[in-house]
Amino acid sequence: MTETTTILEERKDQIHLTGQGAIDIACNRESLAGAVSQRACVFCGSRVVLYPIADALHLVHGPIGCAVYTWDIRGSLSSGPMLHRLSFSTDLQETDVIFGGEKKLEAALIELIDRHHPNAAFVYSTCIVGIIGDDVEAVCRRVGEQKGIPVLPVQSEGFKGNKRAGYEAACKAMFKLVGTGDVGDVPPVSVNILGDFNLAGEIWIIRDYLERMGVQVVANITGDGRVADIRRCHGAALNLVQCSGATMELAKMMEEQYGTPFERVSYLGIEDMAESLYKVADFFKDKDPGIVERTQKLVKEELERLMPELARYRKDLEGKKVAMYVGGSFKAFSLVKAFRHLGMKVVMVGSQTGTKEDYAELEQITDPGTVIIDDANPLELSHFIKEKDVDVFVGGVKERPIAYKLGVGFCDHNHERKEALEGFVGMLNFAREIHSSAMSPVWRFAPRRANRIAAEKKEAVNE
Numbered sequence: 001m002t003e004t005t006t007i008l009e010e011r012k013d014q015i016h017l018t019g020q021g022a023i024d025i026a027c028n029r030e031s032l033a034g035a036v037s038q039r040a041c042v043f044c045g046s047r048v049v050l051y052p053i054a055d056a057l058h059l060v061h062g063p064i065g066c067a068v069y070t071w072d073i074r075g076s077l078s079s080g081p082m083l084h085r086l087s088f089s090t091d092l093q094e095t096d097v098i099f100g101g102e103k104k105l106e107a108a109l110i111e112l113i114d115r116h117h118p119n120a121a122f123v124y125s126t127c128i129v130g131i132i133g134d135d136v137e138a139v140c141r142r143v144g145e146q147k148g149i150p151v152l153p154v155q156s157e158g159f160k161g162n163k164r165a166g167y168e169a170a171c172k173a174m175f176k177l178v179g180t181g182d183v184g185d186v187p188p189v190s191v192n193i194l195g196d197f198n199l200a201g202e203i204w205i206i207r208d209y210l211e212r213m214g215v216q217v218v219a220n221i222t223g224d225g226r227v228a229d230i231r232r233c234h235g236a237a238l239n240l241v242q243c244s245g246a247t248m249e250l251a252k253m254m255e256e257q258y259g260t261p262f263e264r265v266s267y268l269g270i271e272d273m274a275e276s277l278y279k280v281a282d283f284f285k286d287k288d289p290g291i292v293e294r295t296q297k298l299v300k301e302e303l304e305r306l307m308p309e310l311a312r313y314r315k316d317l318e319g320k321k322v323a324m325y326v327g328g329s330f331k332a333f334s335l336v337k338a339f340r341h342l343g344m345k346v347v348m349v350g351s352q353t354g355t356k357e358d359y360a361e362l363e364q365i366t367d368p369g370t371v372i373i374d375d376a377n378p379l380e381l382s383h384f385i386k387e388k389d390v391d392v393f394v395g396g397v398k399e400r401p402i403a404y405k406l407g408v409g410f411c412d413h414n415h416e417r418k419e420a421l422e423g424f425v426g427m428l429n430f431a432r433e434i435h436s437s438a439m440s441p442v443w444r445f446a447p448r449r450a451n452r453i454a455a456e457k458k459e460a461v462n463e
């Protein structure tokens with residue numbers, strides 16, 4: 001397949017090759033009709049952010065298909081309540097579309113609150129609710145007053161924009177909780193963890209590091225999240241914001257209203273993990289003079305365990321090629337660096353929601369010729385994976401079949417993963433997973449790989 005048949009003319013300004021002129025990539029715009037975007041809708045964006053709040057009720061107001069779309073796509077572990085693992089929908093039917101769905105929503109909310117006793121409820125508006133004009137806010141207010149818990153509307157009608165708009169809707173809904181709890185017992189050396197979703201227990205790894213440094217975590221926002229913690233999170237001294245888009249809006253609103261500063265961090269890979277911990281230590285060094293030394297000791301201990309193990313995997317992986325397609329591009333920055341430690345070469349990197357600044361930073365850290373792509377579709381991804389002869393593709397649930405159909409290894413670095421990939425221990429898990437996938441003998445039987453291996457053997461014989 002040639003590039004002309006794969007890349008639509010209108011999409012060409014959303015693709016850039018590192019080293020080929022100044023980067024001016026088009027991004028953060030509506031997906032092109034007919035291009036079958038990998039992107040999720042606004043509702044999905046807000047649901048994935050809020051869903052890990054484990055003691056809240058999550059009710060999707062719309063047809064049943066919307067609820068199925070995002071149900072349980074995030075493992076998001078909880079150390080306590082499991083209410084978030086249940087999926088509720090008002091299951092709007094044709095008559096509700098004609099006569100309105102408010103009564104049904106009110107009845108569903110009352111029944112579910114009586115049955116499950118949540119500490120708060122989130123009500124997600126879907127496309128059809130925006131079209132028929134249900135007054136979701138009024139219903140939520142009425143039920144909240146009646147039941148004595150916060151019932152929060154999430155303005156997440158799917159057609160309102162792209163996934164990034166969903167993040168903002170989630171942050172706006174959550175912000176209504178912030179500032180409503182008692183902060184009397186919050187210590188001065190304290191943080192909130194924003195933008196980690198505890199897919200496979202990562203929050204617990206990071207909390208352990210912070211505790212060893214002497215820093216108390218007030219709220220996880222939102223992995224393993226609790227309503228009461230979010231209510232008092234404005235008492236923390238610092239917000240640590242991971243992920244480029246998901247919770248940045250909340251951090252900005254908290255800075256404006258409560259004066260809580262924020263630091264952008266990443267817990268992926270060696271440098272970014274260590275740098276994030278040092279940022280925290282630096283922030284608190286006046287309040288706690290021993291914190292820098294404790295952090296150095298922690299990083300040293302962890303690296304002494306990690307580095308010899310990584311060296312073993314690197315021997316096999318050296319020179320192999322990687323493509324990645326992620327939700328937020330902030331994750332891609334850390335992954336590019338993590339792959340360097342494994343001796344691997346990143347040849348394509350793309351994201352659903354990257355900004356111009358994100359892509360400019362990616363250009364800085366990738367090798368000449370690397371494809372940088374915004375809001376890609378399956379045909380484009382397949383095209384570049386084949387053209388660059390990739391060994392491992394890193395992505396999420398929608399990218400997995402692309403890799404397997406093309407006969408290349410795959411690493412799930414998104415919602416569905418079951419292995420913790422953050423922290424120093426996560427870097428080791430990551431290396432192990434990449435190694436298992438890239439080195440699997442199964443690729444010898446996939447047609448494209450088999451052809452390449454046969455060609456390499458023939459070449460070796462001829463030499």
Ligand code: SF4
Nearest residue numbers: 041043066126127158
């Ligand atoms: S685009 Fe609209 S109809 Fe489709 S899942 Fe999202 S909210 Fe539901």
